[in-house]
Amino acid sequence: MKLSRAASRYAKAILDLAVEKNEASAVNEDMKSVLVTVHKNKELRQFLQSPLIKSDQKRGALRQIFKDSNGITMGAFDLIVDNNRADILQDVAMKYNILFEEMNKREIATVTTAVEITPQLETKVLEKARTLAGKEVTLEKKIDPSILGGFILRVGDKEINASVQATLGELKREFAQ
Incomplete structure (x- = not known):
């Protein structure tokens, strides 16, 4: 992305x-919360992106939704909203997480599965991610039923990409030739 x-x-x-x-x-924990909340809530994304909604309303909503956040996070909300950039809040949170992990010599690995991952499989995936990265890795899990499996x-x-969807796509391309 x-x-x-x-x-x-x-x-x-x-x-x-x-x-x-x-x-x-x-602040990193706050940004993780922002990232998850904005990603999962379509109405909140539309609210933040709408040019028709006044800055004061956006600021108030963010302060209420994330009322337990750190003072620096609240100040960041104010700055972003005041500069009419509330539409990039999710991207700011994601980039903050990436920069924080880099600063701590860690990398973020994302595993996408069709269903919830088991703890045993999570351990194996984390080990493989560490091997690929060559350093400490934080695992972020996503569920996307469209990949069908894998x-x-x-x-x-x-x-x-060890998904069933990718394998089916390869087969389809082979048979189409």
């Missing part, structure tokens, strides 16, 4: 301030 330059700049500035105040870890593992710019 390509993130906007603006999202990267906001995330970097937020991380710099959080590191300076020694609250980078707490998994897709992404670590940095590497991807292992």
Whole structure:
């Protein structure tokens, strides 16, 4: 996923301030919460992206939804909304998480499965992700029923696509020739 330059700049500035105040870890947890909440809630995404909704309403909604967040996170909400960039909040949160993991010499690996992953399989996937990355890895799990079965593992710019959907697509291309 390509993130906007603006999202990267906001995330970097937020991380710099959080590191300076020694609250980078707490802000990272807030950003994970923002990322999950905005991703799972279509109405919230539309609300933040709408040019018809006033900044004060967006700011109030974010402060209410994430009322337990760190002061730096609240300040970031204010700055982003005041600059009419609430539409990139999800990207800012994602980029912050990436920068935080890089700062701690870790990488984020994403595994997508059709159903919930078992703890035993999670251990094996985490081991494979560490091998691919060559460093400590944090595993992010996603469920996408459209892949039908198997998994897709992404670590940095590497991807292992062992999904049923990809296998069926390969077979279809072979038979089409």
